[in-house]
Amino acid sequence: MEKGPMINYDKNIGDIPREHLVRLYKQMLRIRKVQVRIEEEYPKDEMKTPVHLCKGQEAIPAGMCAHLDKEDYLLSNYRGHGHYLAKGGDLKSLIAELYGRETGCSRGRGGSMHLIDNSVGLLGSSSIVAGGIPIATGAALGSLLQGNKRVTMVLFGDGAVDEGVLYESINFAMLKRLPVIYVCENNLYAVCSHRSNRQPSKDIYERFDGFGISRYKADGNNVVDVYCVGRRAVEDARRGKGPSFIEFCTYRWCGHSGGGTDIELGYRTQEELDAWMERCPLKNFELFLLDRQVISGSDITCFNQAFDKEIDEAFEFARNSPFPDEAEVSKYLYSDGE
Numbered sequence: 001m002e003k004g005p006m007i008n009y010d011k012n013i014g015d016i017p018r019e020h021l022v023r024l025y026k027q028m029l030r031i032r033k034v035q036v037r038i039e040e041e042y043p044k045d046e047m048k049t050p051v052h053l054c055k056g057q058e059a060i061p062a063g064m065c066a067h068l069d070k071e072d073y074l075l076s077n078y079r080g081h082g083h084y085l086a087k088g089g090d091l092k093s094l095i096a097e098l099y100g101r102e103t104g105c106s107r108g109r110g111g112s113m114h115l116i117d118n119s120v121g122l123l124g125s126s127s128i129v130a131g132g133i134p135i136a137t138g139a140a141l142g143s144l145l146q147g148n149k150r151v152t153m154v155l156f157g158d159g160a161v162d163e164g165v166l167y168e169s170i171n172f173a174m175l176k177r178l179p180v181i182y183v184c185e186n187n188l189y190a191v192c193s194h195r196s197n198r199q200p201s202k203d204i205y206e207r208f209d210g211f212g213i214s215r216y217k218a219d220g221n222n223v224v225d226v227y228c229v230g231r232r233a234v235e236d237a238r239r240g241k242g243p244s245f246i247e248f249c250t251y252r253w254c255g256h257s258g259g260g261t262d263i264e265l266g267y268r269t270q271e272e273l274d275a276w277m278e279r280c281p282l283k284n285f286e287l288f289l290l291d292r293q294v295i296s297g298s299d300i301t302c303f304n305q306a307f308d309k310e311i312d313e314a315f316e317f318a319r320n321s322p323f324p325d326e327a328e329v330s331k332y333l334y335s336d337g338e
């Protein structure tokens with residue numbers, strides 16, 4: 001028998017409409033299924049790109065991006081598939097990018113780590129740890145100067161907290177009260193280095209006390225908590241109340257790069273992974289929604305079938321798409337300003 005939910009969703013669920021709960025579930029399910037399929041297909045060596053999967057971390061993109069409009073900006077890191085999909089990115093364009101095809105969101109020139117899609121406000125994802133942080137800060141300055149209501153969000157790992165540019169950016173963002181949200185997905189590891197070997201503090205978010213920034217820590221495996229803290233941060237940014245920093249505690253199920261768990265490398269244990277898998281953001285929420293009769297078993301079957309079909313089609317599209325013309329590989333290196 002399945003165990004009941006061990007994540008407490010009631011605490012914050014308050015007035016979230018049912019259709020939003022279903023949307024959050026579907027968003028997480030879709031991201032999970034895409035990650036699982038990439039992991040299955042990757043060993044065929046047809047995707048000539050490193051991939052960094054976000055299995056286990058789906059609640060963060062689902063809950064945070066639920067509050068962003070298409071026009072809002074998002075900056076991401078190399079573990080960005082979930083961010084891209086939750087921001088409204090096209091699945092076919094994502095998979096084609098992984099296959100290095102001209103039809104990919106970065107025209108096959110970026111690969112998994114360098115997704116960009118202006119049509120949904122994804123200004124870019126970067127292989128440079130903390131690379132998106134100053135870009136997001138600059139984008140938010142642009143919005144402030146233009147006087148629009150656009151919010152910028154940037155997502156990064158706990159490893160990015162080791163980079164000085166985060167502190168410079170938050171200092172500047174506070175000085176100018178920029179509409180930017182810094183989101184740390186604290187999954188405990190940077191490649192194979194546990195946070196306790198890199199950072200002295202217990203909590204990351206406490207470091208920012210001295211900057212005066214609104215800062216939060218929340219359960220990154222609880223999509224309702226993510227949704228609620230995200231709503232507050234986005235509302236504040238839109239109302240001109242300035243930036244926020246959010247630390248979400250979570251865990252990546254896969255190894256740093258590619259499929260598998262990395263357990264054989266010895267930097268983390270099966271017991272630790274098992275304990276976090278018990279806290280699966282998707283399964284626990286599914287059980288909760290079933291229990292509350294928000295969704296039914298047949299709804300779940302329908303969602304799964306629809307996503308399977310969509311994913312099949314995306315892989316077929318990618319495999320059948322052309323590679324970039326060799327003579328044009330350096331095209332798009334520089335923007336023409338459009």
Ligand SMILES: Cc1ncc(C[n+]2csc(CCOP(=O)(O)OP(=O)(O)O)c2C)c(N)n1
Pocket residue numbers: 079127128129130156157158159160161187189190191256
């Ligand atoms: C500036 C910079 N330094 C070092 C690296 C090498 N590197 C690649 S991934 C990574 C770990 C980053 O971990 P984290 O930010 O916690 O993200 P996660 O992989 O856990 O999602 C490092 C150090 C890099 N890509 N860029």
